[in-house]
Amino acid sequence: MKKAAGRGILTIVILSLCMTACGGKGGAAKAGTPADAVETALEAVKELDFKTCNQYTDNYVKTYKNWLGIPTEREYRIFNELQQPGMKRGSKFKANKRFAEEVVRNLSWNLGEVRRQGDKAEIDLEITNTDMTDVMGNYTIHIMEDMIKVDGTGLRQLVRSLSEIDYDKGRVLTYLEQAEGTRTEAVTAALYQKDGEWKLHLDEPLIRAVMGNLNAETYSEEVEERLEHLEAEYERKMEQWGEEILFPHK
Numbered sequence: 074m075k076k077a078a079g080r081g082i083l084t085i086v087i088l089s090l091c092m093t094a095c096g097g098k099g100g101a102a103k104a105g106t107p108a109d110a111v112e113t114a115l116e117a118v119k120e121l122d123f124k125t126c127n128q129y130t131d132n133y134v135k136t137y138k139n140w141l142g143i144p145t146e147r148e149y150r151i152f153n154e155l156q157q158p159g160m161k162r163g164s165k166f167k168a169n170k171r172f173a174e175e176v177v178r179n180l181s182w183n184l185g186e187v188r189r190q191g192d193k194a195e196i197d198l199e200i201t202n203t204d205m206t207d208v209m210g211n212y213t214i215h216i217m218e219d220m221i222k223v224d225g226t227g228l229r230q231l232v233r234s235l236s237e238i239d240y241d242k243g244r245v246l247t248y249l250e251q252a253e254g255t256r257t258e259a260v261t262a263a264l265y266q267k268d269g270e271w272k273l274h275l276d277e278p279l280i281r282a283v284m285g286n287l288n289a290e291t292y293s294e295e296v297e298e299r300l301e302h303l304e305a306e307y308e309r310k311m312e313q314w315g316e317e318i319l320f321p322h323k
Contacts, residue, residue: 107194107264108187110271118283119177121170123156130273150275151283168246175249176284179203192266197259202285204256210292210300211248217303221310258282 110129117125127133127149134148149156154169185197260282263274273279281288291297 105271106187107189107196107271108184110264110273111184111196111198111262114273115180115182115283118151119180121152121173121177123152129271130275132275151280172246172249175246176205176287177202179255180283180285194264194271196262196264198262198279198282199257199259200279200282201255201257202283203252204254205249205252205285205287206256206289207292207296208245208248208252208287209289210296212245214296214299214303215244215248217300217307221303221307252285256286258286 114126114129117123117129123132130150132149132151134150136144137146137148139145146157147153152173180200180202182201183199185199188195258278258281260278262279263276264271265274266272292300
């Protein structure tokens with residue numbers, strides 16, 4: 074089990090990264106059956122075509138507006154950040170796009186049994202992608218090692234690392250590119266009809282499978298052991314720092 078320090082850092086990192094987005098491409102396709110909708114939606118995700126993805130899934134959640142009624146933020150279930158109002162295609166956009174391209178590069182799927190009942194349906198899926206289970210664990214290790222190296226609490230270094238996370242060419246993206254092996258997950262996709270079109274529900278198991286377990290709660294034994302070691306080392310550092318503050322001439 075990871076301790077509080079590592080868990081807190083990990084939560085911040087996942088919120089910063091796992092919902093980054095990329096821009097959409099062309100127009101939407103036609104999907105007349107539940108199977109067509111699944112194929113169209115997953116192909117749109119792989120192609121980073123979010124206009125089509127959002128048409129055939131419930132990726133869009135809601136829009137937030139300011140007191141003037143002007144949209145300031147939109148919430149999506151996956152690939153959120155670059156679908157925001159007024160997002161410019163600058164360095165942040167490009168960095169997030171590179172990240173997303175790597176996430177979906179090896180994505181593939183097979184459709185199984187389709188079960189339809191009225192305006193609802195279920196489809197058995199096997200989704201295969203790069204095994205990204207240890208990516209965020211390795212990045213958390215990197216952050217904690219930096220925090221331990223610097224003087225004081227290391228919190229300033231943490232803030233600096235997270236503020237640069239989208240531009241981090243040599244860190245998160247590197248760990249993602251170094252991920253080895255594949256993982257295949259069996260999931261049951263739920264669909265529903267709305268205005269005559271089938272829509273795929275993006276629930277947590279489906280998102281986790283599509284993302285190659287990037288948002289894993291536990292890692293390989295090697296990464297877990299390294300995190301535990303660093304957490305213990307960081308706790309010792311904090312105890313020593315506290316003693317030096319309280320008893321400077323000891």
